[in-house]
Amino acid sequence: MNRYSNDSNFQIKMGALISYASIFINIIVGILYTPWMIKQIGQSNYGLYTLAITVISFFTFDFGLGEAVSKFISKYRFENQYNKVDDFLGITFKLYFGIDIVIFIILFTAYCFLGKIYAELSLEEIEKFKFVFIIAAIYATTIFPFQPLNGILIAFEKFVFIKTLDIISRVLIVISMVFALLLGYKLNALIIVNAVSGILITTIKVLYIYKNKLIRINFRSNERKLLKEIIVFSGWAALAAFSQRLIFNITPTLLAALSGSEHVAKFAVASTIEGFVWTFTAALNGLFLPKVTRMLFENNPNIKIERLMTKVGRIQLFILGLIFSGFILVGKEFIGLWLNNDYLDVYNIVIFLIIPSLINLTQQIAVTSLTAAGKNKFIAYGYLISGITSITLSIVLSKSLGAIGAGIAICIGYSIGTVFYMNFVFMKQIQLNIVRFFNNCHVKVMWPIIITIIFGQVLKFIISSGSWILLIIKIIILSIFYFALLWRFVFNNFEKELVFQIIDKVRKCKLIF
Numbered sequence: 224m225n226r227y228s229n230d231s232n233f234q235i236k237m238g239a240l241i242s243y244a245s246i247f248i249n250i251i252v253g254i255l256y257t258p259w260m261i262k263q264i265g266q267s268n269y270g271l272y273t274l275a276i277t278v279i280s281f282f283t284f285d286f287g288l289g290e291a292v293s294k295f296i297s298k299y300r301f302e303n304q305y306n307k308v309d310d311f312l313g314i315t316f317k318l319y320f321g322i323d324i325v326i327f328i329i330l331f332t333a334y335c336f337l338g339k340i341y342a343e344l345s346l347e348e349i350e351k352f353k354f355v356f357i358i359a360a361i362y363a364t365t366i367f368p369f370q371p372l373n374g375i376l377i378a379f380e381k382f383v384f385i386k387t388l389d390i391i392s393r394v395l396i397v398i399s400m401v402f403a404l405l406l407g408y409k410l411n412a413l414i415i416v417n418a419v420s421g422i423l424i425t426t427i428k429v430l431y432i433y434k435n436k437l438i439r440i441n442f443r444s445n446e447r448k449l450l451k452e453i454i455v456f457s458g459w460a461a462l463a464a465f466s467q468r469l470i471f472n473i474t475p476t477l478l479a480a481l482s483g484s485e486h487v488a489k490f491a492v493a494s495t496i497e498g499f500v501w502t503f504t505a506a507l508n509g510l511f512l513p514k515v516t517r518m519l520f521e522n523n524p525n526i527k528i529e530r531l532m533t534k535v536g537r538i539q540l541f542i543l544g545l546i547f548s549g550f551i552l553v554g555k556e557f558i559g560l561w562l563n564n565d566y567l568d569v570y571n572i573v574i575f576l577i578i579p580s581l582i583n584l585t586q587q588i589a590v591t592s593l594t595a596a597g598k599n600k601f602i603a604y605g606y607l608i609s610g611i612t613s614i615t616l617s618i619v620l621s622k623s624l625g626a627i628g629a630g631i632a633i634c635i636g637y638s639i640g641t642v643f644y645m646n647f648v649f650m651k652q653i654q655l656n657i658v659r660f661f662n663n664c665h666v667k668v669m670w671p672i673i674i675t676i677i678f679g680q681v682l683k684f685i686i687s688s689g690s691w692i693l694l695i696i697k698i699i700i701l702s703i704f705y706f707a708l709l710w711r712f713v714f715n716n717f718e719k720e721l722v723f724q725i726i727d728k729v730r731k732c733k734l735i736f
Contacts, residue, residue, distance in 0.1 A: 248390060250499050252397050257495065258562050260404065260413075261488070268410045270487035271348060274341075274479060275355040275414050277472040291315070291457040292374025294595060300378065310444035312371065314453060317442065319368045326367060330360040341479045355414045362418035372428040379437050388424060396420045460594070462603035466610035470636065474629050477617050482625045490626040492562065493572035500546050500577055501584065515588065515595045525654040532588035532655070536664045537718070539585045544672040545705050547577055552679035553697055556688045572630035579637035582646075585664060589649045601648045609640030671708035678704055 261269045292315060299307045333340065334356055338349050376385050396417060403412035432438060471494055478486045515531070518524050550557075555570040562569075593602055613636030620628025649655045679701050686697055710719070 248393060252393065254561060256397055256401070257492070260400070261562070263404045264409050264413070267348060267485075267488075268351070269491065270475075270479070270485070271344075271352050271355065272410055272413055273475055273487055273491035274352065275359045276417070277475050291453055291460060292371045293377045294456070294597075295453070296375065296378030297595075307449075309439045309441040310446055311449060311453070312375070312438055313441040313444035314446070314450050315371055316368070316440060318453070318457075319370060323364055323367045327360075327364045330363065334360065340476070344479060351410060354411055358411070358414045358418055362421060366421055366425055369425045369429065372425065372432065375432060375438060376428065381431075381437075384431060388427060392420060392424045395423070456597060456599065459600035459603040463599060463606045466603065466606035469610040470613045470633055473614060474617055474633070477614070477621055478626060478629060481618070481621045486621070486625040486629075489566060489569055490572065490629055492558075492566060493569045493576060493626065493630065496550075496569070496573045497576040497580075500543070500550075500580060515591050518592075518595075528588065528592045528653065529655050529660060532586065532592075533660055533663050534717070535588050536585035536660070537668060538721075539587075540581070540664055540668045541709060541718075543581060543584060544668060544675075545702060547581065548672050548675045548679065548705065549698060549701055550574070550577070551676055552683065552701065553694055556694055560691055560694060568625075568627055571627055575627075575630035575634040578634050579642055582665075583637065583641040586645070586649070586660075589653065589655060590645070592653050593648070596653065598652050601645075601652055605640045605645045605648065607640070608644055609636040612636035612639055667713055668709075671705060671713060674708060675701060675705045 264272065292312075295311050296308050299305065299311070334353070337353060337356060341349065341352065344352065373385070399416040399420060400413055403416055474494075475487045475490060478490055515528060518527050518531075550573060554573060555567060558566055558569050590602055593599055613633045616632030616635055617629045620632050622628075624631070646657050650657050679697075682697060682700060686693055686700075688694070710722075714722075
């Protein structure tokens with residue numbers, strides 16, 4: 224058990240480090256590549272590209288079965304019941320193939336009505352979108368049956384492999400896209416590159432699992448009790464995933480129908496920036512499901528989970544606080560330099576999208592605990608409330624306010640569903656002391672964020688705007704000021720030691736290279 228725990232801790236730590244490396248790469252690539260790509264293909268085509276990507280992501284989410292794979296395999300591994308792993312995967316893969324057929328029918332039907340669905344697009348834009356929709360649909364139906372692969376790798380805690388592959392995938396896609404655009408290819412090539420790269424990465428995962436003999440799939444398994452457990456668990460997880468995807472994936476379609484492709488492009492840029500914030504702060508979340516699952520079998524699990532949630536939540540809030548305060552202070556200047564003044568509305572949209580994250584992104588350990596305990600129907604309720612509220616308000620607000628209206632709608636929806644409702648669930652269902660969590664996490668961390676914002680407003684009068692160099696100087700000064708406040712008044716011994724460990728690892732890397 225000791226060796227198992229040590230390997231688990233190693234995978235979590237290395238997985239976290241690689242996650243942050245991946246995020247830095249994504250941010251750098253996004254900052255450098257996105258404006259260049261928009262310039263190469265035009266704002267209208269970028270809106271169509273965004274629509275195609277949302278189609279791919281909407282129909283390649285795993286309907287909750289990915290969480291079921293991680294949860295059940297982690298449980299069976301802990302109990303040393305590997306024959307149940309084989310039976311479980313046999314049933315799971317058959318479910319995926321069945322759902323894939325339904326997806327094909329839905330996409331085929333949608334293709335026949337594209338002109339009516341996207342009424343605000345011009346005839347030329349509809350014709351372009353038809354081709355990219357076909358490519359997106361082929362990719363979605365090809366890749367979907369292999370969705371359990373991520374759940375398998377997470378359950379076996381192969382975080383280093385998963386996160387390394389994420390980096391390779393991102394770099395491969397961007398390099399391929401750059402070459403395609405430089406060779407004169409436009410919108411169609413970008414969608415094809417995404418599809419081919421995704422299929423290649425999936426193939427690598429299949430080969431890795433096969434080579435390391437992680438699983439043996441028993442397709443003959445027809446155990447009805449297990450099938451019922453999977454359907455009940457994944458049904459709620461699917462509803463949660465669907466509701467969550469509904470918000471960001473349906474919004475571009477609503478904007479295309481109500482406001483036009485320019486607002487789709489603005490929302491796409493805002494959601495890209497929000498995505499950077501989310502991935503940077505939530506990089507640790509997916510690493511803890513196996514660990515939390517084991518905690519549930521130990522004594523006083525709610526106390527141990529609360530301690531882990533506070534420990535991880537504080538680290539996430541340190542990071543999120545720097546990003547949030549920094550964007551409030553220099554976000555508009557950054558967008559003006561990065562894109563142009565036509566996209567300044569993106570600043571307000573991003574602020575609205577980030578606000579709920581100050582709470583819900585610091586509580587993902589509690590969400591993971593609900594999943595591990597088989598209480599994911601409450602997660603589904605939370606996201607369903609968020610989704611219904613966001614979409615309803617988006618329909619009302621987007622017609623008059625465009626992409627900003629969609630941002631306001633999402634902010635309100637997420638605040639109601641993932642903040643207020645979910646905190647009530649954490650108290651009632653897993654007996655977490657939420658007041659103590661907020662006191663140890665947010666109360667002790669929020670005041671340096673507020674002081675940094677005040678300091679930044681003063682700094683704006685001292686250092687003018689208008690160039691990347693001045694912007695970078697301001698970011699460095701704000702970061703040092705914020706970190707100094709945390710180190711002097713907020714960090715505990717564990718957090719200070721964590722900083723020393725990171726510095727030590729960086730120093731060792733320099734010695735190696």
